[in-house]
Amino acid sequence: MTIAPGPPLPHIIRMIRFTPILLAILYALAMYRFSVWRTRRELDARSTELADPTLKRMTDKLAAALDVARVRVYIYEIDPVNGLAAPDGRIFITRGFYRKFQSGEVSAGEMASVIAHELGHVALGHARRRMIDFSGQNALRTALAMILSRFLPGIGVMIANAVATMLAARLSRGDEFEADEYASALLTKAGIGTAPQKSLFGKLEDLTQARSGAVPAWLMSHPKTEERIKAIEAHERRWLGGEGEGAT
Numbered sequence: 001m002t003i004a005p006g007p008p009l010p011h012i013i014r015m016i017r018f019t020p021i022l023l024a025i026l027y028a029l030a031m032y033r034f035s036v037w038r039t040r041r042e043l044d045a046r047s048t049e050l051a052d053p054t055l056k057r058m059t060d061k062l063a064a065a066l067d068v069a070r071v072r073v074y075i076y077e078i079d080p081v082n083g084l085a086a087p088d089g090r091i092f093i094t095r096g097f098y099r100k101f102q103s104g105e106v107s108a109g110e111m112a113s114v115i116a117h118e119l120g121h122v123a124l125g126h127a128r129r130r131m132i133d134f135s136g137q138n139a140l141r142t143a144l145a146m147i148l149s150r151f152l153p154g155i156g157v158m159i160a161n162a163v164a165t166m167l168a169a170r171l172s173r174g175d176e177f178e179a180d181e182y183a184s185a186l187l188t189k190a191g192i193g194t195a196p197q198k199s200l201f202g203k204l205e206d207l208t209q210a211r212s213g214a215v216p217a218w219l220m221s222h223p224k225t226e227e228r229i230k231a232i233e234a235h236e237r238r239w240l241g242g243e244g245e246g247a248t
Contacts, residue, residue: 039087046076046078047074047077048074048075049074050073052101055073055101055111055112057108058109059073059112059115061190061192062112062115062119062187062190062192064190065186065189065190065191066119071119073091074090074093075093075095076092077094077095078094078095078096079094079096080094081094081096083097083115083117083118085121085122089122091115092118093111093114097114098111105203109195110196110199112190112192112196113183113192113194116186116187116190116197117182117197119182119186120178120180120181120183123182124178124179124182126175126178176228177228177231180228180232181232181235183197184236185235188236188239194232197232201225201229202225
């Protein structure tokens with residue numbers, strides 16, 4: 001006698017329903033570990049510690065303001081103009097950016113403002129979180145694409161990509177404003193001031209135009225220059241008004 005199979009058990013149905021989400025989470029964890037390993041390996045292989053006496057005087061001022069013995073900065077041997085903070089807390093300036101300093105196109109104070117900005121990313125946890133965000137965005141994109149493709153074949157993947165991109169841009173802009181504020185406070189405390197920070201934004205905008213509209217890596221997913229300068233000036237007014245005495 002053959003017994004007809006009964007309906008699927010509820011817990012099995014739930015497991016099947018949530019399998020794409022579980023797979024996306026596992027994918028995110030794997031991507032995070034791989035991304036951290038790959039980034040560290042790349043930076044180790046293509047970077048050396050910065051040894052410039054003029055810039056060291058600037059980093060010594062930043063170190064004194066932070067009450068630490070030294071601020072280590074490394075040269076990352078690539079041409080694009082960029083500064084970055086690694087997940088392990090190291091600060092990097094690209095060779096292309098350093099060449100701008102050597103040629104006189106960027107001042108020592110402006111280079112210090114980049115270093116202060118990247119120190120902000122480290123201090124505020126952005127550097128490590130960005131790596132997690134990157135992996136998480138890929139997982140979100142994958143999960144959404146799998147789910148939406150069931151209901152919207154052909155365009156589900158496009159919608160998933162758009163949502164993940166919008167989320168990444170919003171997170172990045174928020175981080176940049178926070179790192180700008182940290183840098184402004186640190187530069188002020190170090191006696192360097194915010195003038196180099198603001199002037200550098202203008203130069204980077206000119207660099208964008210000089211490259212026929214190609215956006216430099218340092219400005220990718222960043223807020224508009226005018227918005228960043230206005231935010232810095234608003235912080236300065238607040239601090240001078242006595243409301244930001246603890247900002248540094």
